[in-house]
Amino acid sequence: LNTYSARDLAHVLRVYGEEKFARRIADNVVAARAKEPFTTSARLVELVRDSIPAPARRTGGNPAKRTFQALRIEVNDELGAWERAMPAALEVLLPGGRVVVLAYQSLEDKIAKREMARVTTLELPPGLPFIPEGLAPDFTLVTRGAEQATAEEIEDNPRARSVRLRVVERVAA
Template sequence: MPSPRHVPVLLDRVVALLAPALDRPGAVLIDATLGLGGHSEAVLERCPQASVIGVDRDQQALAMSRERLASYGDRFRGVHAVYDEIPDVMEDLGLDHVSAVLFDLGVSSMQLDLPERGFAYSVDAPLDMRMDGSRGPTAADVLNTYSAGDLARVLRDYGEEKMAKRIADAVVRERASEPFASSGRLVALLYDVIPAPARRTGGHPAKRTFQALRMEVNDELAVLRRAMPAAVEAIDVGGRVVVESYHSLEDRLVKRVFADVTRSTVPDDLPFLPEGSEPSYRLVTRGSEQANEAETEENPRAASVRLRAVERTRSISSTSSARGTSKRTHKGKGATS
């Protein structure tokens, strides 16, 4: 099996944003999307007082990261979980707060580069796309069981695919004679269904459909919707949450959560801020940061990244709105929710 490539996006900038929160004895980073551990390795190397808890639902990635980071001893702990289970992970490890939380969202390098995982449209492979390959429906299950309307919704909402209805109707028609099992057949269908002028813009014609299927299979937006308030609540004073998003819906969700916690609740027409009414968080980045042209040329996966960060500036004595929205019924470690 070939070794997957791993080029962390905006590595130096991400570590620079995390470093102020991790430059203290006993600092703990939760790398909520561990992948192959590139960001975690850089933090362990450059922030010698910090330890890292690496969370990933992908057991294959977790095993490879544990091997990669073994030289750091007990400064690194790998946990098999989904990133909306941060409260459970912290409770299991006896942690009330952590110093920072990092999210590098989307599909990992390993998942894209190993054909058998079914994430890539460039090679014919089983239509799997599960980040945790041990459970849950596959992309083939979605294609073969969803109604045309539900398929069109997934393609439109998650892939921003303009031909969503046409593709969904074609999938339903074709699966009647033979269920979909491999990526090659789906890619061929997309070439047939999407008109040539549309294929000449926006990259590979399968890109949007594969992205949409992956997000549906892994319930990515719902998981992120639960994870963001939990992460914001998890950090202590001086702690930071840093997020790399690659999809407009992800970035919009992150932006909204950060805006909510950094907004003052004092009426705009009040001439001063009463003591204790200041927001408990501040934005560290101005808007979203993007990769520059040089990095995008070196690492094409950086082209769509949007980077945001927030810092906790004071403790909250009462129950926060973030805490209220992060409650849920947990399904256990590794559940794909």
């Protein structure tokens, strides 16, 4: 926060926080830290709130949550861990083994979806009447798309609202 350029900070906020006002927030952070480095989260919360237009602040909870999410993902390399873990988990499965993914944010779900699609789809000419021997994928999707929590599950556990569940199974060695 105190060292990234406005451009790099805006990129982090836009990509990891899916923040529409990333550039405005980043520019304001750089201007504010020129006067004094950031040492408290409260100061950042106030800056983010002031950077977002009033109508946008009225919806979606705390306006700084996307900024903090983006910073956490960047600092902890969370998506990098997902990018490394998904292929590694799929690689070590034996036939009949399954990988079950619970993704709590869209960026995690995109990685899971992409990796599962990679191992379950074939690039064959359209209209081929059969799959040639040896070309069938080694994995199959157990869930069709991402499953979401039911209203009852969300009532029991409100944090389940954002979760997406995907499952893939190895069917061949």
